Amino acid sequence: MPDRTLHILNKPPEHYRHHLCLEAIGPEDGLVFIENGVLAVVQLPTSAPDRWYALAPDLEARGLIGQIGEDRVISFDDMVELTATAGKVISW
């Protein structure tokens, strides 16, 4: 678990940095979609790692909460937990 990088992505799929994040992500890394980043869940990129999640309030705000499995939906507290246990965090 430690030493893994947690990537926090708040840019929509068309944003260059969204693309860059997916390039830089390793298969063992974690990925959390927040803010406009959650729009990616509609058509999840193939390069998303196994451990990916999306922030509940941002999904709900955009009417996307029903689009993905419950196990992918996380609260603010969950995100803090993921951040605290990650070896390194990159905010894209």
Next chain:
Amino acid sequence: MPERNSEGFLEKPEHWYPEIAEFIAREDGISLSENHWEIIKFLRDFYRDYQVSPPSNRLFVKAVRERFGEDKGNSIYLMQLFPGTPAKTACRIAGLPRPTNCL
């Protein structure tokens, strides 16, 4: 005398000439020696090449050290030549813009 800002820096570095340096240095109570001129010339060349003043005092010292070595690239030496904040004093005399990160 070319235009200067409220802190005494030249508005346009290209308007600088050596007598200006003498004049500004006198305001700071400095009489320019060969050692001063060496640093002033270095800063003029630095600005010509990189279009920027060393942004902080630390980077000024570092750049001088890169060019002249430890003997001159240290804050005590530069402080003796250019009292106050050496980067600021030296850039003002050399007609360069104010280093951005010097208070």
Next chain:
Amino acid sequence: MSTLIIIDQPPYGSWEGREALDMAFSLAAFDQPVTLMFCGAGVNWLRKGQNAGKVGQKSVERNLAAAPIFGVEALLACTEACNRYGLTQTDLLDGVTVTAVGPELTSRYDHVTFAG
């Protein structure tokens, strides 16, 4: 603690890239290892022959040339973006290393951060 600063915005359109450059120089001033990486439209920072006076700005090409003097460890350019903007090694500032973005790259640094 090593830091990778990624600049993915083109030069001259905004101040964010210059702020990132300032951040890099400040880290270097305190002898913190720092590398600058140019991605996306950001690779246009590295093109030789800029005449920024025409838009009333200082040349980022010239400013960047001071990076090694201040102690910035490396200047990197994203392979994909260089291809996209027609930049070959000879078009780039001296001392720039072209490399791919990927987990191998980001894992080499303790911190990865961005301009803007």
